[in-house]
Amino acid sequence: MDKRFLTWLSFTLTLLPALALAQPYDVAARPISVLRPGTIVDDGPPEGWNHLIVKSFPKVASGDVDKIPERDSQLASLMFTALAARTQQAADGTWQLTEIATGAGTSVRGRDMIVSSDTQQQLGADLGFFARMVLKEFDAKQTQVQYKTISRHFFVVDTIGAFRWNNENRLLPLRYALVLQPQTGQLDTFCWLMDADATGVSTTAVGSIHWLPKSLVFAPQLHVDYSKYNFLGIPSDTAFCSTNIPPGQVTMNIPADATRVLARPTLSVAEAQSLHGWFNQISTSMRPNYDRAAASDTGTTQR
Template identity: 25%
Template sequence: MVRHVVRITGLALGSLLIACGSGDDTPLMQEEPQALPRLVHLEPGAEVGQGAPEGWTSRVVRSVPRLVSGDLASLPDSAGATATRFRTVITAEVAPPEPRRRPARLVRVGVGNAVPVGNRELVVTRHGPPEAFDSLGVVDRVVLIAAEAKLHRGRLIARSPTFALFQTPTVLVVEGKHREVNLHYALIVEPTTGALTTFCWPDPASDSGPIDAVLRLAPELSFDAGLDARVTRRIGPAPVSWSFAMTSPPPGDRIPLGFGDATALTSHTDVDRLERMLRSLAEQPVNTRRPPRRAKR
């Protein structure tokens, strides 16, 4: 039972795991150093199903897990329900520009796990809210606790007043195997307008060389996160535990990288260079487009 629960926890994070311009050409003046964006965990009970929760300007990403491949025939209904119950949400708060005084900036990045409650979708933690936590079964609650621990492993590994690079662990199908990798979300704010652009990329496979492309995500992306289920243990012929992994990163416009870009992408200590490189990518035409998969309500 414990092994079964532990394996299920892999999916909870794997299903991961704006503004106005001044209309004035006068240069924006920054009168004092601005604070760097901070990472926060969304408050229990925050409503995320219809867009940004209260106090936030953008729901950057919302993933809804769906079982799509693997050993589905052997998967009990209860395990499948737990595997698709939790949704991962990333939000952002952008402070708009103040004409002639201060450029727009990224104030904070929020992360959380949510579950459907009636016709709403609420962030849930072990502390509530009661209407969400009470809807979870015993196994769901064990998964939730493990998912919270994994969520706390997420970090902002590079940041400036207009940029944040969020790194979070997830389980992804890589070369046909389930592997824990880091997903990176780069949030970039245009200083003069407050417009938000988000890029995403996973760690490269160990033997596939450097990162060769990034994904530019659609604004307010909500997508179905396909899950692959694999039996990891049997007692006799009967499967007793499973692993779950995202079949691919979030969908987006694929933007190829040159060698210099790939090098900058891994140089998290040179924040200015990394931010400049990503801003230049945001201005490039898209070579390969793939429409985002819209998550079902």
């Protein structure tokens, strides 16, 4: 990334209020929607949604792979997850964000389908006992995905995932910022990992900010830590951890003075306005960089 841009980015942080966009912001945390069971998720927006943010198929790739049963490797790669957004055009021609939803699914009759533990059998997934247990865990995790900011043109959403960070398998929050251009309907998504305290509350943004490709499909590479299995041979929720977050079309270093505001567990209205202004400025001023990277990319599907 251009060093001049990093200097500009750091400087811009001190001017965030000046970049704020005048609109109401709801900063009360609440769960996001869940994709309807039976929804087919291919490599583009699911039916009823006009944006696929990310679809991920985890793959066991490193660590104590030889120490675990083959069944566990298969179960770790059985399910995919998806995040989709809906935008709507108003009567005056402008666009607004209306909803974002998450879901988990598996292959059913050769199609990637959203399922739940209550619907998988009738939808034709016919999962075995252990696979149903895995799906129940996915069902529970979906309730932990929360809005942190809602406005007409800006969403902040937090997910909780198992990530390999600083050579340790941990549960850490991953934050998404969605920025909509009201005149064109163009939606940009940024994401970054956050460190957390012992209770799981986010403390600082870590790594880099990833500006995601459109309709990103990728395979998180899972690192196995056999020490996270219990004495009965049952894996904990950190036995399999992703070594990578959704890959960006463009990535940006996080300025030192931005690490805390980007990871604030509860945003104030002023902070939400400022972050909206910041990401809106990035999505417009850095557009040529993003477009050049997209033009040179051979595709966003990584499986």
